[in-house]
Amino acid sequence: MQSKPTEAELEILQVLWENGPSSVRFVNEQLGERKEVGYTTTLKLMQIMYEKGLVSRNTDARSHIYEAAIERDATQRNLLGTFVDNVFSGSxxxxxxxxxxxxxxxxxxxxxxxxxxxxxxxxx
Amino acid sequence: MQSKPTEAELEILQVLWENGPSSVRFVNEQLGERKEVGYTTTLKLMQIMYEKGLVSRNTDARSHIYEAAIERDATQRNLLGTFVDNVFSGSxxxxxxxxxxxxxxxxxxxxxxxxxxxxxxxxx
DNA sequence: ATTTTTCTACGAATTTTTTCGTATAAAATT
DNA sequence: AATTTTATACGAAAAAATTCGTAGAAAAAT
Structure with a gap:
């Protein structure tokens, strides 16, 4: 059973799902288009996500490349289920x-x- | 603009929406059917919700009666919007x-x- | 009348999530 | 070669959300 991503983690997953494997820098820039966010903040989040198993990463190059480790569909399905319960009493x-x-x-x-x-x- | 309820607050709102004005005790019992939760925890949450304007209350009797102060429909609409953005990239x-x-x-x-x-x- | 139960208020501890500063090393630029 | 830029790691501060203990008053039960 995979842990439920937080809101900030979800924003990062969106970027990864939509753009494929990416560097921290790239993800941070994408996020930055919507709201300013520090580079190390994004880095730290992605490191945490790695520990949780939400993303995988390739550390061959100096700039590590991260990739979503959970499927978009399955994640959406999970979150939708929780959301329906929380907000729509399960309906x-x-x-x-x-x-x-x-x-x-x-x-x-x-x-x-x-x-x-x-x-x-x-x-x- | 009304503040976005947290997950725990939402659970309480569900109870209030479905049962109408209720005491802390009652709300706590309803919540308790799904997961054990301390009485003062529920109390505190409802007090916070009162301060935020998420609920109103009648303090005439010793046992205060709380009532949802935000509409279910509007709240669901708001949360749905955020959720669609967060999880479904706005689609x-x-x-x-x-x-x-x-x-x-x-x-x-x-x-x-x-x-x-x-x-x-x-x-x- | 005493004791027990049931409330609220208040403050604070805990846990979770988010943000960021600093150290350090590699790479790129000058 | 020296300087500047670009990375990661790490730890910890800050913010947000949740949980709970304790005190004290009112009500109910004995």
Missing amino acids: AMNLVMQALGNHKASKDELDQIKALIEKIEKEG | AMNLVMQALGNHKASKDELDQIKALIEKIEKEG
Whole structure:
């Protein structure tokens, strides 16, 4: 069972998931676009994440290259489960309704969802 | 702008939202069904929540009665927004797909969602 | 009337998460 | 070759969140 990443750790994982294996410097720059954050802060976090097994790293070069060690999908699924419990009393449907209601979805996205629903209905 | 409740605070809000105005004792008992938690811990949390304006309270009787001071819907919407950003890089649709894919929805629920989609499509 | 139980208030200890300073070494620049 | 830049490691401070002990008053039970 893998430990649940904190919010700051999650931001780093996003960068790694979206950009693949990266140096601390790169990750720090990506984060920096949204809010200023010290280099050693990011470094320390990534070292902690390494100890926790959230990332792996290659230390061949002087500048170590970090890589996400947990899958995006699985992590999202885990966190979503916890979130649904915490915020929506376990009702995923309420969450879906809320999400659909709030965010304007494009026709394409709505079609995707409809397709998914049909698929579920057939299987069910 | 209301402050974002922490996880422990959220658990308490759930109890208040679902049961209406309640005493500390009652809230503590409800929480206790899921995991043991000391009475004064719950008390302290609720006092902090009062200071933050997350709950209001009636102190007429010796046993104070607390009530959620923020709306469930609005709170869920706020938290959902943050969550989508943190975990799904801002893509609410990805979240919906994930939620739909994982949790088996009943036919009724699926119908509800379809209805909602149609409504959105018409308005759009 | 005493004792026990049930409250709140308050302060502080603990734990978790985040941030950063300093030391040191390697690499790049001048 | 000397200086400046760029890395990591490490420890610890700071901030945020959680937990709990103790005191004292009110209410309930004996």
